[in-house]
Amino acid sequence: MTDPHILYIDAYDSFSNNIVTLLKQSIPVTVESIKIDDSRFVLNDDAFQNYLNKFDAVVAGPGPGHPANPKDVGLIGKLWSLPQDCILPVLGICLGFQSFALAFGASIERLNQPRHGLVRRLTHCGRDIFTGIGDLDATQYHSLHVRLSHEAERHPDTRLWEPSRTCKQLVPLAWDLSDDTDGPILMAARHCHKRFWGVQYHPESICSTGGTELIQNWWVEACRWNAGRMRKPIIAPPGKSVNIQPAERESSVARHELSTVHWRTVSGHESINVVDLVNLLGDQSDGGEPILLESGMRDGKLVNPETGRFTIIGLPITSALQLRWSVKDQLLVVEKGGEVISSKRSPIAEVFCALDRVLDEHKAHGGPAEVPFWGGLVGYISYEAGLQSINVSPSKCDTARPDVWFVLVERSIVVDHVAQTMYVQSIRDDDQAWLSTTEELLQAPADHSSFGCTAVKPDSSRYIVAGPTQTEYCAKVSACQEQLRAGESYELCLTDQTLIRNPGDPWTLYQRLRRTNPAPFGAYLRFATTHDGIGLDVIGSSPERFLSWSRNGKCQFRPIKGTVKKIPGMTKEKAEEMLRSEKERAENLMIVDLIRHDLNGVEGYVSVLPSPPYSNLRDAAILAPTILISPPSVRDVRVPQLLQVEEYTTVFQLVSVIEGDLHPSTPLTAALANALTPGSMTGAPKKRSCELLRAIEGADESRGLYSGVLGYLDVGGGGDFSVVIRSAFKWADEGLWRVGAGGAVTALSEPVAEWEEMLAKRQSLVDVLLASP
Numbered sequence: 001m002t003d004p005h006i007l008y009i010d011a012y013d014s015f016s017n018n019i020v021t022l023l024k025q026s027i028p029v030t031v032e033s034i035k036i037d038d039s040r041f042v043l044n045d046d047a048f049q050n051y052l053n054k055f056d057a058v059v060a061g062p063g064p065g066h067p068a069n070p071k072d073v074g075l076i077g078k079l080w081s082l083p084q085d086c087i088l089p090v091l092g093i094c095l096g097f098q099s100f101a102l103a104f105g106a107s108i109e110r111l112n113q114p115r116h117g118l119v120r121r122l123t124h125c126g127r128d129i130f131t132g133i134g135d136l137d138a139t140q141y142h143s144l145h146v147r148l149s150h151e152a153e154r155h156p157d158t159r160l161w162e163p164s165r166t167c168k169q170l171v172p173l174a175w176d177l178s179d180d181t182d183g184p185i186l187m188a189a190r191h192c193h194k195r196f197w198g199v200q201y202h203p204e205s206i207c208s209t210g211g212t213e214l215i216q217n218w219w220v221e222a223c224r225w226n227a228g229r230m231r232k233p234i235i236a237p238p239g240k241s242v243n244i245q246p247a248e249r250e251s252s253v254a255r256h257e258l259s260t261v262h263w264r265t266v267s268g269h270e271s272i273n274v275v276d277l278v279n280l281l282g283d284q285s286d287g288g289e290p291i292l293l294e295s296g297m298r299d300g301k302l303v304n305p306e307t308g309r310f311t312i313i314g315l316p317i318t319s320a321l322q323l324r325w326s327v328k329d330q331l332l333v334v335e336k337g338g339e340v341i342s343s344k345r346s347p348i349a350e351v352f353c354a355l356d357r358v359l360d361e362h363k364a365h366g367g368p369a370e371v372p373f374w375g376g377l378v379g380y381i382s383y384e385a386g387l388q389s390i391n392v393s394p395s396k397c398d399t400a401r402p403d404v405w406f407v408l409v410e411r412s413i414v415v416d417h418v419a420q421t422m423y424v425q426s427i428r429d430d431d432q433a434w435l436s437t438t439e440e441l442l443q444a445p446a447d448h449s450s451f452g453c454t455a456v457k458p459d460s461s462r463y464i465v466a467g468p469t470q471t472e473y474c475a476k477v478s479a480c481q482e483q484l485r486a487g488e489s490y491e492l493c494l495t496d497q498t499l500i501r502n503p504g505d506p507w508t509l510y511q512r513l514r515r516t517n518p519a520p521f522g523a524y525l526r527f528a529t530t531h532d533g534i535g536l537d538v539i540g541s542s543p544e545r546f547l548s549w550s551r552n553g554k555c556q557f558r559p560i561k562g563t564v565k566k567i568p569g570m571t572k573e574k575a576e577e578m579l580r581s582e583k584e585r586a587e588n589l590m591i592v593d594l595i596r597h598d599l600n601g602v603e604g605y606v607s608v609l610p611s612p613p614y615s616n617l618r619d620a621a622i623l624a625p626t627i628l629i630s631p632p633s634v635r636d637v638r639v640p641q642l643l644q645v646e647e648y649t650t651v652f653q654l655v656s657v658i659e660g661d662l663h664p665s666t667p668l669t670a671a672l673a674n675a676l677t678p679g680s681m682t683g684a685p686k687k688r689s690c691e692l693l694r695a696i697e698g699a700d701e702s703r704g705l706y707s708g709v710l711g712y713l714d715v716g717g718g719g720d721f722s723v724v725i726r727s728a729f730k731w732a733d734e735g736l737w738r739v740g741a742g743g744a745v746t747a748l749s750e751p752v753a754e755w756e757e758m759l760a761k762r763q764s765l766v767d768v769l770l771a772s773p
């Protein structure tokens with residue numbers, strides 16, 4: 001017999017996939033998810049009722065906004081007044097619960113103090129959906145709350161479990177009695193005779209307990225009611241996405257003969273000097289600029305040996321394959337040998353397919369197993385490109401500078417700083433001569449010349465051209481907090497940019513940055529097009545891994561949220577104490593739950609190649625449509641590290657780790673494509689928060705590379721991307737370095753403290769760009 005079917009109605013929350021996963025893990029059901037504004041049903045009640053008939057129960061999810069606003073709740077608002085024969089058991093969560101309570105006479109009010117990411121022990125009735133659940137810790141993400149009546153709440157001890165006089169149909173099931181300013185806050189209720197339940201907290205959060213039991217109890221109740229009504233489990237209709245079985249999937253993806261990675265090792269006699277290496281190799285390179293992804297060192301030790309053990313020096317040739325795409329014109333341009341070989345308007349999803357196809361075409365084996373990069377695509381994806389993937393229209397940027405830019409690196413040197421070994425690698429077929437020459441070069445004593453280094457101009461030419469003022473920034477923090485209090489967002493990562501003139505040589509500037517602010521994701525890139533004059537310089541010292549995945553599909557996110565500046569006298573112990581505060585922990589917890597959602601939602605997709613004839617595979621690739629594969633292709637999403645303090649040169653940070661295993665048939669870029677834009681740079685829920693930030697930060701501003709991701713896609717199947725923070729970038733046509741910085745704003749933030757945090761985060765870059773040579 002097929003499993004019963006649950007409909008999940010998603011109010012654009014960033015925790016929805018966690019709820020769907022909790023449902024699937026707790027009870028034997030199939031879950032189908034639709035959005036609150038599903039165009040098939042919003043204006044067509046008959047179609048919605050018909051559709052509901054195919055399900056056994058509904059879960060109405062959390063989300064931003066107010067339950068009285070039809071735009072915020074959409075289809076959820078229709079659940080409570082359906083004709084008798086269409087009514088289904090419903091569990092409302094947070095916004096879904098508020099919508100339920102509002103429909104039956106409760107009022108929805110603002111809390112004095114929003115509860116975003118707070119974890120509290122609840123007082124529950126121990127029966128109904130709370131049967132058998134003892135102590136219950138509940139993560140909360142709400143600014144609004146359900147008030148049954150003022151009168152009932154004045155006597156919480158005697159009237160806790162009785163319906164109030166004004167809301168006779170709502171039976172309270174759980175309360176949070178820990179809040180002195182807001183009084184008892186209703187945490188769960190049920191309808192006295194309809195099969196509607198709701199919880200104000202988030203049972204799916206990593207810090208909530210009893211989630212599985214709650215779902216199981218609710219399901220028992222729902223099934224009991226369905227049995228009484230003789231509802232039969234019915235097979236859900238196919239969703240919008242196409243289900244492709246693995247065998248079929250394999251055959252629809254172009255497969256190529258694997259290339260072989262050719263490589264040699266050179267042992268370092270003493271600590272390997274990355275700058276000397278780049279100078280040496282830069283002079284030898286075939287016209288292209290070396291690309292450096294460096295694992296930084298402080299006092300002779302790796303800053304973070306877990307995320308930063310290897311340094312990658314990519315040596316692309318001038319005519320290397322490049323793939324570029326810009327939000328403004330949506331043109332996907334593939335260039336090789338200095339010639340544009342294809343140029344086609346493509347949505348962002350196609351860009352990921354194109355990246356996958358280039359990787360598939362260059363797929364290689366036989367490289368050193370311990371080395372995470374054998375060759376592949378190195379580049380970045382901007383914040384605005386990420387916004388496209390969640391359907392947020394970007395700010396009005398008036399240039400078509402690339403928002404996605406990758407360069408194929410076929411020759412590379414990878415330094416393993418732990419084993420003190422250098423790997424000389426090439427994925428070209430006929431490259432033994434280059435391998436031998438480079439091996440010899442690396443064995444010879446280093447020559448300390450500095451490649452391409454231009455003379456640095458006098459001091460006066462370095463200054464801040466534009467940047468935020470304290471008054472403006474604090475006003476923006478307050479604007480964020482108004483949205484948080486209104487329930488529009490749970491956390492907003494506010495940022496701003498400082499523009500600095502420094503005509504000095506970027507390589508010299510990077511050398512200074514790596515000395516003053518060594519980081520696990522150091523980056524030095526110089527990209528240029530061969531014909532239309534677009535050029536970009538990046539110097540970076542990011543501490544934050546966005547996402548990495550190994551060749552066998554284990555993927556890891558490491559969001560940072562929670563910052564303490566290193567002022568004189570600040571020790572790790574003191575920073576730990578400060579970062580244990582409710583505010584810092586709440587900020588980080590929200591992002592952990594958001595990333596779990598992103599990972600739980602990873603969907604595979606394949607490109608179906610058009611039938612031949614086509615002149616070459618790349619032409620075919622540009623024509624290929626994309627098909628989504630459902631269901632999600634990630635297993636076992638887990639949080640091996642929650643809220644740990646890590647030390648960097650200028651700040652202490654609170655870091656969590658979220659991991660999962662990708663199904664082997666998942667395309668290489670699937671996790672990346674599904675998780676953009678980085679949640680630690682947006683806030684939660686992601687989509688609404690990005691829309692609010694666009695308005696607050698300025699509709700004409702774009703974040704560009706800042707807040708985007710930078711890293712590599714390896715031809716062996718792995719990948720590693722950092723979040724572009726503590727970095728500066730400069731477009732050739734603008735000639736100014738842009739330094740973005742910001743921080744998460746919550747209801748508990750102090751505007752001046754946020755301003756100071758932003759200054760602390762941009763300080764290392766400002767120092768480097770303004771310092772005397």
Ligand SMILES: C=C(O[C@@H]1C=C(C(=O)O)C=C[C@H]1O)C(=O)O
Pocket residue numbers: 493495544559560561562563680681723725726740741742743744761
């Ligand atoms: C916004 C920045 O950093 C982000 C915000 C953090 C925070 O709010 O504590 C920490 C790391 C980053 O995810 C930045 O460095 O500019």
Ligand SMILES: NC(=O)CC[C@H](N)C(=O)O
Pocket residue numbers: 061062063064065066093094095096098141142143144145486487488
């Ligand atoms: N998590 C939620 O569903 C939040 C609901 C509502 N927007 C509030 O802030 O109260």
